[in-house]
Amino acid sequence: MKKILLVATGGTIASQETGEGLAPEISAQGLLDFVPEIGRSFHVDSVEPFRLDSTNLTPTHWRLIAQCVRDNYVNYDGFVITHGTDTLAYTAAALSYMVRGSPKPIVLTGAQKPIGVDSTDSKVNLRDAFLCAASDMPGVSIVFDHKVILGTRAKKTRSKSFSAFSSINYPDLGVIRDGSVVRFIRQECLSEPEFSTRLCEGVALLKLIPGTDREVLDFLFERNEAVVIESFGVGGLPEAGGFYECIREWRGRGKLAVVTTQVENEGSDIGVYHVGHRLKSGLGVLEAYDMTTEAVIAKLMWILGRTSDQNLVRQMFYTPVAMDMFPR
Ligand code: ASP
Secondary structure: OOEEEEEEOEOHHHEEEOOOOEEEOOOHHHHHHHOHHHHHHOEEEEEOOOOEOHHHOOHHHHHHHHHHHHHHHHHOOEEEEEOOOOOHHHHHHHHHHHEEOOOOEEEEEOOOOOOOOOOOOHHHHHHHHHHHHOOOOOEEEEEEOOEEEEOOOEEEOOOOOOOOEEEOOOOOOEEEEOOEEEEOOOOOOOOOOEEOOOOOOOEEEEEOOOOOOHHHHHHHHHHOOEEEEEEOOOOOOOOOOOHHHHHHHHHHOOOEEEEEEOOOOOOOOOOOOHHHHHHHHHHOOEEOOOOOHHHHHHHHHHHHOOOOOHHHHHHHHOOOOOOOOOOO
16 A cells, blocks of 8 residues: 655645634644545645645745655655645745655645635545655655646646646646546656756846836835746847846846746747847846746745856756746
Protein backbone atom coordinates (compact mmCIF):
# COMPACT_ATOMS: atom_id res chain seq x y z
CA MET A 1 0.00 0.00 0.00
CA LYS A 2 1.38 3.40 -1.00
CA LYS A 3 2.11 5.86 1.81
CA ILE A 4 0.71 9.31 1.14
CA LEU A 5 0.96 12.39 3.33
CA LEU A 6 -2.02 14.73 3.26
CA VAL A 7 -0.99 18.35 3.88
CA ALA A 8 -4.24 20.18 4.56
CA THR A 9 -4.18 23.98 4.40
CA GLY A 10 -7.83 25.07 4.26
CA GLY A 11 -9.72 26.52 1.30
CA THR A 12 -13.27 25.92 0.11
CA ILE A 13 -12.78 22.16 0.21
CA ALA A 14 -12.54 22.40 4.02
CA SER A 15 -15.06 25.21 4.43
CA GLN A 16 -18.38 25.50 6.19
CA GLU A 17 -20.93 28.28 6.37
CA THR A 18 -20.23 30.50 9.37
CA GLY A 19 -23.12 32.95 9.02
CA GLU A 20 -20.62 35.47 7.68
CA GLY A 21 -19.55 33.54 4.62
CA LEU A 22 -17.63 30.33 4.07
CA ALA A 23 -14.52 29.74 6.15
CA PRO A 24 -12.22 26.69 6.45
CA GLU A 25 -13.36 24.79 9.53
CA ILE A 26 -12.82 21.12 8.66
CA SER A 27 -9.63 19.40 9.80
CA ALA A 28 -7.43 17.13 7.70
CA GLN A 29 -8.95 14.07 9.37
CA GLY A 30 -12.41 15.55 8.85
CA LEU A 31 -11.74 15.72 5.09
CA LEU A 32 -10.61 12.09 5.03
CA ASP A 33 -13.73 11.02 6.95
CA PHE A 34 -15.86 12.25 4.04
CA VAL A 35 -14.08 9.88 1.63
CA PRO A 36 -13.43 6.68 3.60
CA GLU A 37 -12.28 4.68 0.56
CA ILE A 38 -9.08 6.77 0.49
CA GLY A 39 -8.08 5.29 3.85
CA ARG A 40 -8.82 1.78 2.54
CA SER A 41 -6.69 2.23 -0.60
CA PHE A 42 -3.68 4.09 0.81
CA HIS A 43 -1.75 4.40 4.02
CA VAL A 44 -2.54 8.03 4.86
CA ASP A 45 -1.09 10.35 7.48
CA SER A 46 -1.97 14.01 7.69
CA VAL A 47 -0.50 17.30 8.84
CA GLU A 48 -2.10 20.70 8.96
CA PRO A 49 0.47 23.52 8.93
CA PHE A 50 -2.38 26.10 8.86
CA ARG A 51 -6.05 26.29 7.95
CA LEU A 52 -6.82 29.39 5.90
CA ASP A 53 -8.74 30.79 3.00
CA SER A 54 -5.98 30.96 0.38
CA THR A 55 -6.64 34.67 -0.07
CA ASN A 56 -4.87 35.07 3.27
CA LEU A 57 -1.71 33.26 2.18
CA THR A 58 1.72 34.85 1.83
CA PRO A 59 5.08 33.41 0.74
CA THR A 60 5.57 32.45 4.42
CA HIS A 61 2.82 29.88 3.93
CA TRP A 62 4.49 28.53 0.77
CA ARG A 63 7.58 27.99 2.90
CA LEU A 64 5.58 26.14 5.55
CA ILE A 65 4.14 23.80 2.93
CA ALA A 66 7.57 23.21 1.36
CA GLN A 67 9.00 22.47 4.81
CA CYS A 68 6.24 19.91 5.48
CA VAL A 69 7.16 18.15 2.24
CA ARG A 70 10.90 18.36 2.99
CA ASP A 71 10.62 17.12 6.57
CA ASN A 72 8.51 14.13 5.56
CA TYR A 73 9.98 13.46 2.13
CA VAL A 74 11.77 10.17 2.82
CA ASN A 75 8.82 8.62 4.64
CA TYR A 76 6.16 8.88 1.91
CA ASP A 77 5.60 7.85 -1.69
CA GLY A 78 3.64 10.96 -2.53
CA PHE A 79 2.02 14.11 -1.17
CA VAL A 80 -1.49 15.56 -1.48
CA ILE A 81 -1.87 19.23 -0.57
CA THR A 82 -5.42 20.51 -0.14
CA HIS A 83 -5.59 24.24 -0.72
CA GLY A 84 -7.96 27.08 -1.57
CA THR A 85 -8.33 27.57 -5.29
CA ASP A 86 -7.89 31.35 -5.34
CA THR A 87 -4.10 31.38 -4.97
CA LEU A 88 -3.46 27.71 -5.64
CA ALA A 89 -1.68 28.43 -8.94
CA TYR A 90 0.82 30.68 -7.10
CA THR A 91 1.51 28.00 -4.49
CA ALA A 92 1.88 25.33 -7.18
CA ALA A 93 4.39 27.48 -9.04
CA ALA A 94 6.29 28.35 -5.86
CA LEU A 95 6.55 24.69 -4.82
CA SER A 96 7.82 23.78 -8.29
CA TYR A 97 10.88 25.95 -7.58
CA MET A 98 11.19 25.32 -3.84
CA VAL A 99 11.03 21.54 -4.29
CA ARG A 100 12.74 21.29 -7.63
CA GLY A 101 12.85 18.05 -9.58
CA SER A 102 10.92 15.89 -7.11
CA PRO A 103 10.83 12.26 -8.27
CA LYS A 104 7.78 11.77 -6.03
CA PRO A 105 4.37 13.24 -6.88
CA ILE A 106 3.40 16.45 -5.07
CA VAL A 107 -0.25 16.99 -5.94
CA LEU A 108 -2.27 20.07 -5.09
CA THR A 109 -6.03 20.04 -5.14
CA GLY A 110 -9.03 21.91 -3.80
CA ALA A 111 -12.63 22.44 -4.74
CA GLN A 112 -15.20 24.98 -5.82
CA LYS A 113 -17.82 23.60 -3.41
CA PRO A 114 -17.23 22.58 0.24
CA ILE A 115 -16.89 18.88 0.96
CA GLY A 116 -20.02 18.81 3.13
CA VAL A 117 -22.50 20.10 0.55
CA ASP A 118 -24.47 18.12 -2.03
CA SER A 119 -23.07 18.16 -5.55
CA THR A 120 -19.59 19.01 -4.31
CA ASP A 121 -16.51 18.52 -6.45
CA SER A 122 -14.39 18.03 -3.30
CA LYS A 123 -14.67 14.26 -3.04
CA VAL A 124 -13.80 13.48 -6.62
CA ASN A 125 -10.89 15.93 -6.59
CA LEU A 126 -9.54 14.48 -3.34
CA ARG A 127 -9.86 10.91 -4.60
CA ASP A 128 -8.21 11.82 -7.91
CA ALA A 129 -5.40 13.66 -6.14
CA PHE A 130 -4.60 10.57 -4.07
CA LEU A 131 -4.61 8.38 -7.19
CA CYS A 132 -2.19 10.78 -8.82
CA ALA A 133 0.02 11.01 -5.72
CA ALA A 134 0.30 7.22 -5.75
CA SER A 135 1.14 7.03 -9.46
CA ASP A 136 4.28 7.59 -11.50
CA MET A 137 3.71 11.32 -11.91
CA PRO A 138 6.82 13.07 -10.59
CA GLY A 139 6.98 16.75 -9.74
CA VAL A 140 4.43 19.31 -8.68
CA SER A 141 1.02 19.19 -10.32
CA ILE A 142 -2.57 20.27 -9.78
CA VAL A 143 -5.35 17.73 -9.99
CA PHE A 144 -8.70 19.35 -10.58
CA ASP A 145 -11.85 18.36 -12.44
CA HIS A 146 -10.20 15.14 -13.70
CA LYS A 147 -7.24 16.98 -15.20
CA VAL A 148 -3.58 16.85 -14.17
CA ILE A 149 -1.93 20.22 -14.79
CA LEU A 150 1.76 21.07 -14.53
CA GLY A 151 2.42 23.16 -11.41
CA THR A 152 4.19 25.92 -13.32
CA ARG A 153 1.51 26.23 -15.99
CA ALA A 154 -1.72 26.42 -14.02
CA LYS A 155 -4.01 29.40 -13.85
CA LYS A 156 -7.42 29.80 -12.25
CA THR A 157 -9.54 30.71 -15.26
CA ARG A 158 -13.04 30.15 -13.87
CA SER A 159 -14.29 31.55 -10.60
CA LYS A 160 -17.31 29.25 -10.16
CA SER A 161 -17.29 26.26 -12.51
CA PHE A 162 -15.79 22.93 -11.51
CA SER A 163 -13.29 23.28 -14.36
CA ALA A 164 -11.57 26.11 -12.49
CA PHE A 165 -8.02 25.60 -13.79
CA SER A 166 -6.43 25.72 -17.22
CA SER A 167 -2.97 24.77 -18.32
CA ILE A 168 -1.47 27.78 -20.08
CA ASN A 169 0.72 27.34 -23.16
CA TYR A 170 1.30 23.70 -22.28
CA PRO A 171 -0.75 20.49 -22.59
CA ASP A 172 -2.32 18.77 -19.58
CA LEU A 173 -0.02 16.15 -18.07
CA GLY A 174 -2.84 13.63 -17.95
CA VAL A 175 -6.41 12.89 -16.99
CA ILE A 176 -8.07 10.72 -14.38
CA ARG A 177 -10.69 8.44 -15.88
CA ASP A 178 -12.67 5.72 -14.10
CA GLY A 179 -10.26 5.63 -11.20
CA SER A 180 -7.06 5.47 -13.26
CA VAL A 181 -4.44 8.04 -14.06
CA VAL A 182 -3.88 8.31 -17.80
CA ARG A 183 -0.53 10.03 -18.19
CA PHE A 184 0.27 11.96 -21.37
CA ILE A 185 3.49 13.61 -20.24
CA ARG A 186 5.97 12.63 -17.52
CA GLN A 187 7.76 15.57 -15.92
CA GLU A 188 11.52 15.27 -15.87
CA CYS A 189 12.90 14.92 -12.37
CA LEU A 190 16.10 14.55 -10.38
CA SER A 191 17.05 11.48 -8.35
CA GLU A 192 16.62 13.65 -5.22
CA PRO A 193 14.65 16.90 -5.04
CA GLU A 194 16.50 20.13 -4.48
CA PHE A 195 14.83 21.96 -1.59
CA SER A 196 15.27 25.68 -1.17
CA THR A 197 12.95 27.72 0.98
CA ARG A 198 14.78 31.03 0.68
CA LEU A 199 12.58 33.54 -1.15
CA CYS A 200 12.98 37.25 -1.80
CA GLU A 201 9.54 38.74 -1.28
CA GLY A 202 10.44 42.06 -2.89
CA VAL A 203 8.65 41.29 -6.14
CA ALA A 204 5.68 43.37 -7.30
CA LEU A 205 3.21 43.20 -10.16
CA LEU A 206 1.77 46.12 -12.10
CA LYS A 207 -1.13 45.55 -14.45
CA LEU A 208 -0.98 48.30 -17.04
CA ILE A 209 -4.12 50.15 -18.09
CA PRO A 210 -4.35 52.81 -20.77
CA GLY A 211 -3.23 55.96 -18.95
CA THR A 212 -1.27 54.35 -16.09
CA ASP A 213 0.83 56.98 -14.31
CA ARG A 214 4.58 56.29 -14.23
CA GLU A 215 4.60 57.25 -10.56
CA VAL A 216 2.90 53.95 -9.81
CA LEU A 217 5.91 52.21 -11.32
CA ASP A 218 8.31 54.43 -9.35
CA PHE A 219 6.45 53.54 -6.17
CA LEU A 220 6.79 49.83 -6.86
CA PHE A 221 10.47 50.00 -7.85
CA GLU A 222 11.26 52.00 -4.74
CA ARG A 223 9.92 49.26 -2.50
CA ASN A 224 10.91 46.11 -4.41
CA GLU A 225 13.83 44.37 -6.04
CA ALA A 226 11.84 43.44 -9.13
CA VAL A 227 8.69 44.68 -10.83
CA VAL A 228 6.72 42.55 -13.25
CA ILE A 229 4.73 44.64 -15.69
CA GLU A 230 1.70 42.96 -17.21
CA SER A 231 1.49 44.94 -20.42
CA PHE A 232 -0.69 44.52 -23.49
CA GLY A 233 -0.57 42.03 -26.37
CA VAL A 234 2.90 40.69 -27.15
CA GLY A 235 4.29 43.36 -24.82
CA GLY A 236 5.50 46.94 -24.73
CA LEU A 237 5.25 50.16 -22.76
CA PRO A 238 3.58 53.48 -23.65
CA GLU A 239 6.12 55.72 -25.36
CA ALA A 240 4.81 58.87 -23.68
CA GLY A 241 4.62 59.41 -19.95
CA GLY A 242 8.21 58.71 -18.93
CA PHE A 243 8.08 54.91 -18.64
CA TYR A 244 11.34 54.35 -20.50
CA GLU A 245 13.14 56.92 -18.34
CA CYS A 246 11.64 55.32 -15.26
CA ILE A 247 12.91 51.87 -16.24
CA ARG A 248 16.34 53.28 -17.14
CA GLU A 249 16.66 54.99 -13.77
CA TRP A 250 15.66 51.99 -11.71
CA ARG A 251 17.68 49.55 -13.82
CA GLY A 252 20.65 51.83 -13.11
CA ARG A 253 20.02 51.27 -9.40
CA GLY A 254 20.08 47.51 -9.89
CA LYS A 255 16.34 46.86 -9.96
CA LEU A 256 14.90 44.20 -12.21
CA ALA A 257 12.05 44.74 -14.68
CA VAL A 258 10.14 41.93 -16.36
CA VAL A 259 7.54 42.49 -19.04
CA THR A 260 4.74 40.01 -19.51
CA THR A 261 1.30 40.19 -21.04
CA GLN A 262 -2.27 40.40 -19.80
CA VAL A 263 -3.27 38.05 -22.60
CA GLU A 264 -3.71 34.58 -21.18
CA ASN A 265 -2.46 32.53 -24.10
CA GLU A 266 0.63 32.52 -26.33
CA GLY A 267 2.84 34.80 -24.25
CA SER A 268 5.02 37.82 -24.93
CA ASP A 269 7.32 38.75 -27.79
CA ILE A 270 8.39 42.29 -26.98
CA GLY A 271 10.76 42.73 -29.89
CA VAL A 272 7.92 42.80 -32.41
CA TYR A 273 6.69 46.38 -32.00
CA HIS A 274 8.44 49.69 -31.61
CA VAL A 275 6.74 50.08 -28.20
CA GLY A 276 8.65 47.06 -26.91
CA HIS A 277 11.81 46.70 -28.95
CA ARG A 278 14.06 49.10 -27.03
CA LEU A 279 13.13 47.66 -23.65
CA LYS A 280 15.14 44.56 -24.25
CA SER A 281 17.99 45.82 -26.38
CA GLY A 282 18.67 49.09 -24.57
CA LEU A 283 17.28 48.70 -21.07
CA GLY A 284 17.96 45.10 -20.13
CA VAL A 285 14.35 44.30 -19.39
CA LEU A 286 13.51 40.59 -19.17
CA GLU A 287 10.43 39.14 -20.81
CA ALA A 288 8.22 36.30 -19.68
CA TYR A 289 7.60 34.69 -23.08
CA ASP A 290 5.19 31.78 -22.50
CA MET A 291 5.39 31.72 -18.68
CA THR A 292 2.35 32.46 -16.55
CA THR A 293 2.41 35.55 -14.34
CA GLU A 294 2.13 33.24 -11.31
CA ALA A 295 5.25 31.35 -12.38
CA VAL A 296 7.15 34.58 -13.17
CA ILE A 297 6.45 35.95 -9.68
CA ALA A 298 7.40 32.74 -7.91
CA LYS A 299 10.48 32.20 -10.07
CA LEU A 300 11.75 35.72 -9.38
CA MET A 301 11.27 35.30 -5.62
CA TRP A 302 13.16 32.02 -5.80
CA ILE A 303 15.99 33.35 -7.97
CA LEU A 304 16.41 36.58 -5.98
CA GLY A 305 16.41 34.51 -2.80
CA ARG A 306 19.58 32.87 -4.10
CA THR A 307 21.49 35.59 -5.92
CA SER A 308 21.47 39.27 -6.75
CA ASP A 309 24.09 38.96 -9.49
CA GLN A 310 22.34 40.48 -12.53
CA ASN A 311 23.91 38.12 -15.07
CA LEU A 312 23.10 35.08 -13.03
CA VAL A 313 19.55 36.30 -12.43
CA ARG A 314 19.05 36.69 -16.18
CA GLN A 315 20.52 33.29 -16.90
CA MET A 316 18.42 31.57 -14.22
CA PHE A 317 15.27 33.39 -15.33
CA TYR A 318 15.63 32.12 -18.89
CA THR A 319 16.55 28.58 -17.81
CA PRO A 320 13.42 26.40 -17.85
CA VAL A 321 12.53 24.87 -14.48
CA ALA A 322 9.79 22.25 -14.28
CA MET A 323 8.88 23.09 -17.88
CA ASP A 324 7.78 26.58 -16.86
CA MET A 325 8.89 27.96 -20.24
CA PHE A 326 9.94 26.57 -23.56
CA PRO A 327 13.72 26.60 -23.98
CA ARG A 328 15.09 29.42 -26.16
N1 ASP B 1 -11.62 31.61 -1.23
C1 ASP B 1 -11.35 30.18 -1.37
C2 ASP B 1 -9.85 29.97 -1.16
O1 ASP B 1 -9.09 30.22 -2.04
C3 ASP B 1 -11.79 29.69 -2.69
C4 ASP B 1 -11.60 28.22 -2.94
O2 ASP B 1 -10.94 27.48 -2.23
O3 ASP B 1 -12.18 27.73 -3.95
O4 ASP B 1 -9.45 29.56 -0.11
